[in-house]
Amino acid sequence: MSSGHKAMTLFVTVILGLIFVILGLSTDWPLWAWPATAALVLVIALVTHRVLTPKREAFPREFGPDPDLQFPEPQRQEQRIAHVALPSSVADYDFSFSATVRWLVLDAADDAPYINPAGLAVEAVLQRARVLTAQQSPNRSALVQHQLDGVLGTMRPDSSGRITAMAQDVSLSLPELDRERLAKLSNVRKDEDVWEHERNYERSKRAYLGDDVLKDTGTAVVWWLSRNDQEVEGAVDRIGLLAQLSAAANNDTVAPVFEHLVSPPATPYAEGDGGPHAPPGRPWAPGPDTSPSSNGAAPESSSGSFDSLDSFLVWFGFAPADPDLDLFAERLIELARAHDKSNVVDELRRRFTPAQPAVDDEEAGDATGAPQEPPPEPEP
Template sequence: MCGLLLTIVGLTQRWPMWTWPTMAVLLLVVPAATFRITSRRRGSIPVSFEEQLTAPPVERTECHVSRVALPSHWDDYNFVFSATVRWYLLESPGIDPVLNPAGLAVETVLNRARAVTERREPGRSSLVQHELSGVLSRMYPDPTGHLQAMAENVSLTLPEQDQERLDRLADVRKDKAVWEHQHKYEQSKRQYLGEDVLKDTGSAVVWWLAKNDEHVEKTVADLALLAQLTSAANDTDIPERLQNLVSQQPSERIATEFLEEGPAPAAQERTAADHLSGFFDAMGFTEGDDRRAMLAKQISDIITQQNRYETAEDLRRRFDPPATFTPNNREEPNPGDDDGR
């Protein structure tokens, strides 16, 4: 282009003939000198850059695996695995070609995922999913050495039916734990009452004194009741030193005065149920009060632990008898009625 411009200018201006050879030399020398100077400033191309330009591009492909069952730490509970598997081929030292690189890549990823899931419990699938995302996030060679593989977009779930079963099992375990704690509490309470509080009359007096804020007068007034309760709980007779206290109860005095009007009945040995009934009467728990049956049930449980089964059964029959029903829930016929109904 420069030579063409100079030729046009030379013809229009009628340059002399000696200028044309000079112009031709300048058109050859000036571009050559310019290219040489610019090449020195730029320097030679690095070898590594030339290798990158001439190296063949790395072939990297991918495939998607969906809903693959992976075992968990529990039998018959499997995770459901889905992911995008990526891989690229390596230069094989042998001469055998890789026939199915996708199969090798998927197998490598599944083996790595299975090594993790088979040691994890199925109830924490979301946590295991994040763990798998980290484990499968880098390229790792397959056992044959033909390629390296990794996984992206990892998804790990549990079948809906298995998740419902796990939820029910969790509820049962929680209920069982609560029941065991309640049972241990009841056992501890019965053991405390039977082996500590009601072990003897002295222990019961100390316990009652502490319960009544150290009111000595009230505790002394209740000595007879405590003696009866202790005797009933241990299925033993009231000690002789406390017999006078029991005989001085108001109910006993009234009964004695009533019996003195008639013939003296034959002496009859009082049972544990009789002593407990006197204790309930003194406490104000009249006949028909639900508290009598409740306390009798608790005391009979304590006596059962002492292997006094007959006494415990006697208390249950006395204070908590089984309910009886008449046929068709009809009333007894009144003999005074004319029609017998």
């Protein structure tokens, strides 16, 4: 029985005794009641003692574990690492990795060598991160960062078995210059894919037209009818054209059976008189030579010059009755004059000047608007 239990039993007994004494004196108990009261107080004291006394334990406390003894909580340590280059799936494009590394030192044998927990923890975290990033594309850094949060978010032992490590506050990024380079390469690849598809489409179309549609005249006619099945007469009218197309596609001449259906090539003018559609004094036919000469004949180079000029105008796309032809001729004359080509200027004027009756030099000068040189003074 402990001192606390004894003190409580004594305190209850004294209090009850004082209560009974006060009651006996105030009510004038008889003499026989006092011994009975004293016996009752003793009984109450024994009952109180028995109630307050704890039960005996089956196993003594001194032989059991101390429940108040607490094991010290393991101390975790951490270290921040920043801007560590981790490889990606593309050479020379490295991620920039930052994280807070936390570790816990494990129990080891007494004769185990001394370790640097921070170094082992950082190495373990970087090794786990490198395995993941080396398989990822560099242009998906945001996605890889979230994957690293899950991979490095668990305490795992390192290769030495001396510590467990994890990482938190993970940050993964790609340098700005590398992002720009990857964007340019991506755009080039997309353009190249589009170009390759367009080229394949064009090659397929050429093969379809050359090897199938224009293989011969009959195939070309059937192809045209399949696309215009309501225009049979139109197909008949186009047999000559389709024959020419199929012959040109195969680098061959038109088959003799279709030659009568092929129209002769149109010529802009007939040699000698300019053709039926060329107006007098217009292109495609040399105009009459109005320049004075000793024998009244045109220069020997007139016809050749006019033929070359006509070809030049055809190449420029001028029609015989083109209203812009006069303006173009004036510009040619100005260009020839700027380069001091007087013979070309004369040829152009003869070519583009309509035939006129012969006039004297002064009237001709007024008609053309060109200043006439004064006649030479007679020598003395």
